Amino acid sequence: MKDITQDFGTLYHPTSALVFYQTNERIIETYVEYFDMDENGIPINAHPLTEKEAKTLVKALDTKTLKEKSKDFLKPKGILPTNILQINPSENGSVLWFTKPRKQHLYFTENLEISNGRADVPAMLWFANKRSLKIFALSSNQRPTEKTPLFYAPFFNVYENGNVCMGTVDVHIQNSTSLEEFIKNWEDYFFNSYFSHLMNEHNPIKGNCVNLWKSLINVDKPFPKEALKKANITLKNLL
Numbered sequence: 557m558k559d560i561t562q563d564f565g566t567l568y569h570p571t572s573a574l575v576f577y578q579t580n581e582r583i584i585e586t587y588v589e590y591f592d593m594d595e596n597g598i599p600i601n602a603h604p605l606t607e608k609e610a611k612t613l614v615k616a617l618d619t620k621t622l623k624e625k626s627k628d629f630l631k632p633k634g635i636l637p638t639n640i641l642q643i644n645p646s647e648n649g650s651v652l653w654f655t656k657p658r659k660q661h662l663y664f665t666e667n668l669e670i671s672n673g674r675a676d677v678p679a680m681l682w683f684a685n686k687r688s689l690k691i692f693a694l695s696s697n698q699r700p701t702e703k704t705p706l707f708y709a710p711f712f713n714v715y716e717n718g719n720v721c722m723g724t725v726d727v728h729i730q731n732s733t734s735l736e737e738f739i740k741n742w743e744d745y746f747f748n749s750y751f752s753h754l755m756n757e758h759n760p761i762k763g764n765c766v767n768l769w770k771s772l773i774n775v776d777k778p779f780p781k782e783a784l785k786k787a788n789i790t791l792k793n794l795l
Contacts, residue, residue: 569597570597571592571593572591572592572593573590573591573593574588574589574590574591575588575589587604588604588605588610589602589604589605590604590605590606590609628733628734629731629732630643630645630649630734631645631734632734633734633735633736636735637653637735637736638699639653639654639656640653641653641654642795643735648685649686649729650683650685651682651684651685651735651738651739652681652682652794652795653681653682653739654680654682655680655682655743657676657677657779658676659674659675659676660675660676660747661673661674662675662677662747662751662773663747663751664712664751664752665750665751667753668712668751668752668753670766670770671770671773671774672773673773673774674773674774675769675772675773675774675775675779676777676778677779678707679695679696679697680692680694680709681700681706682743683794684742686729687727687729689719689720689742689745689746690717690718690719690720690794691709691711691714691718691720691746692706692708692718692787693706693708693709693784694707695707695784700791702790702791702795703792704790705786705787705789706718706786706787706789706793707787708758708760708761708784708785709760710760710761710765710768710783711751711760712752712753712755712765713749713751714760716756716758716760721755722745722749723749723750723752725745727745729741759785760785761785762782762783762785763783
């Protein structure tokens with residue numbers, strides 16, 4: 557099977573509609589009526605446009621405000637964090653960063669029969685834009701370079717190419733999101749979602765993935781680097 561999640565676009569659904577009425581007289585008068593939309597896209601609940609709704613409309617159409625917000629996208633709040641490797645502040649945006657080994661709270665679905673809890677996770681490489689996340693593991697705590705070999709991220713819900721299946725997680729990265737917020741949001745999205753299954757039978761480690769995490773949860777034990785499996789690519793392949 558082929559992972560086509562990168563090709564998915566953003567779906568927009570109708571939520572409201574405006575109807576403008578005008579007189580045929582020499583001095584034209586305008587009246588605006590506001591409609592809500594039901595789940596089938598049919599206008600309902602007609603009423604005169606309120607002052608509050610008009611202000612919301614003006615704000616939504618203020619392109620200057622939108623441009624100002626886009627300028628803040630991926631802008632650091634202070635000195636550039638040392639774990640940042642690359643920033644691309646385009647419209648969709650992307651950031652490449654790494655994290656060192658750490659204790660992390662993990663969640664698993666019941667079918668895996670793994671308890672939720674804290675466990676050591678290895679050093680990781682993260683590559684994300686507004687809509688998608690790609691992750692790999694690192695065997696060293698040092699800052700990676702273009703020649704650094706990558707390992708499969710030893711988690712469930714991750715494809716062989718590093719793409720993360722977010723399932724029902726509602727990913728929402730705003731145009732005004734700072735660099736620090738962007739990184740925190742993606743790490744929270746990943747670690748606060750429930751791990752459920754291997755993707756396309758891809759086993760990301762040497763051994764049994766379920767048994768590995770059963771042995772690491774809620775114990776003071778470092779992640780075994782020898783369990784990592786090489787992905788046969790380097791960091792340069794992501795750039």
